[in-house]
Amino acid sequence: MSPLSLQIEVAQPKTGMARAVLGELLDHLKIFATSGLTRVIDIQGLPLSDADRDELTGLLGEGEVSAQLNSFGQSQINETRYAGIWWLRHYTEDSALLSELIEITDMPDILRSQQADITSAIEHLAQTIGQQAQENKP
Amino acid sequence: MSDDKQRLAGELQRHGITRRAFMKFCTSVASAMALSPAMATQMADRLAAIQRQSVIWLSFQECTGCTESITRSHKPSLENLIFDFVSLDYHHTLQAASGHAAEEAREAAMKAHGGKYILLVDGSIPIKDGGVYSTIAGMTNLDMLEHMAKDAAAIVAIGSCAAFGGLPAAAPNPTGAVPVSDIVHDKPIINIPGCPPIPVVMTGVLAHVLTFGIPELDGMGRPKAFYGDTIHDRCYRRPYYDRGLFAKSFDDEGARKGWCLYELGCKGPITHNACATVKWNNGTSFPIQSGHGCIGCSEPDFWDAGGFYKALSTGSANPGSWAAASLAVGAAAGLASGFLNKGAKAEAERKHQAITVDDMRGKSDE
């Protein structure tokens, strides 16, 4: 079901927030470079107008890495043109935007393989190998 | 690891849900509650560690709409899964057991987690005539609530019935329905009103309670994260309200242009809820976006607040119906008063005595 589109005649102009956010990102990037302290910013919690958001995505751009996560809906995880600044978009199964974040880090946590999942994988792989051995027995 | 099996982490594993998927879920819940995104990891860690039977759900005088809302999904979602896990052992609609076995399970859960379990209540509690109008296994709702509340860590009143009395408490309230807060006074109570509440509001608050404890509440015990603003504060049709562009009737030109629904009875200005931002059905829409005014279902007494289609500025009574009687009474009183005045005037004229200048000179000592 596509979202209803309604014409609202009130313009949402640029407020200058995008540049302010850039300044904040620079500070956090510097902190990460020296101390390794990561930072996550929830974009939906920022007072950005539509024009501000477009300005911010334009300024940050797209970098070398583009990853897609498929889990209860899609998630787009891209590094921006500035190394260490990542833009994450999480969608529901109906392609509605669930949450949107900027992470200052060398690798967003959600991209890493999680400990609990690795433990689970060890079990399953062992099982699969065991099964293969069984099937290969003459 | 085996300890993990008793915890939510184990349940997630059994259903093939990766830790990554769980992280994505916690991120969105944290975002919805305006928590710092860094807390999503903390939330994930703590949620994964919760055990079964830490939550007991009591259904009283209700329509089951709140349960329907929280589980509404034709495909299983992560919220449903978590929810089933935490409350599987006592929930009338969702549990497997019934009859005595169910009641025994409830008592066992209470003993096993004394002082630590969260009580979820939906539905109002009737107290008239000793509370006989709603009973479970021969026990009145009133008795059951008082009994279960004693050892609970906190109580979450889900839905407008449990939070404020809701539909059963609407005039003339034949069963004497009251909210949870009228019965329990010595435990922290969180009210999640709405008829029904938005699903993510219920799961979000529950997740917060289980991981970080009770969130910040407003004067009516509602979590400020979801009930801090009114619908009007965040309504996308505000520009039309501010410019005085209102729809006059359903499906007229103004309505089709998406103008403000104030004149069609929208109670947005006085209703605190998250419908305008979080919306319904996974963010699809909410009543105003679909062209119907807000009915104020998360505020107390919304059933008795005048019509759903009468503007907020109208009265909920009908003062005009007293007009004829008032005029008659006023007229009669006025006539009576007038006659009395005429009588007094006539009396004064009768008593009037003419005096001369000489009289005046002589009466200087009066």
Place this chain on the structure above:
Amino acid sequence: MNEIELLNWARGPGLTYATIIMVVGLTLRVFEILMLGRPHEYAETRSSGVEDGIKMVFKRSLPEPRNWKRITASYIFHVGILIVLLFFIPHTQLFRDVFGWFWNGWPNYIIDFFTVLSIAAMLYTLVQRFTDPARRILSHMSDYLAWLVTFLPLVTGYMAFHRLGGDYTTMLAVHILSVELLMVALPFSKLTHTVTFVMSRWYTGSNLGRRGIKS
């Protein structure tokens, strides 16, 4: 009592009681006045006085002499209050609900302007009452109270619309209650002039007309 209960009382029983008291009180007053009758006319009248009376009702709504430079603060707030009361859109909904007739409201920015203008004009008249020696001597508690019950709905209405003064639900309830206070005080103070002004203007005009005076 929480803020919703207060609002629902103000919109419900409160409004009903206030309306009953106001209608009973005003009708009582009007009948009392009519019962006073008219002193016997001993001289020969130049005209019946009826038409002159009616003309006077309308003429007195314009400033005298026809010098618009002499508009008083009092004139301003009377006009302002009428405009705000009758043409603010939520108010038009209330009147439609109670009386059944309907007229279109005016844009909010116009109503806002007249509200601020009326508030300023009323404050000016209060200052006049204090500072002008003649007015001060003539003013009694009933005058100040009448001023207050008229002023409160204007200020609370403005505050509610602009979301000032804290929680909106409470402010809206306070505004409605202040209007109910005005309604209850109206028949028992000089504010009866809201209705009786027609009668007194007619009476004056009629007397002048009978004596053949051009008014």
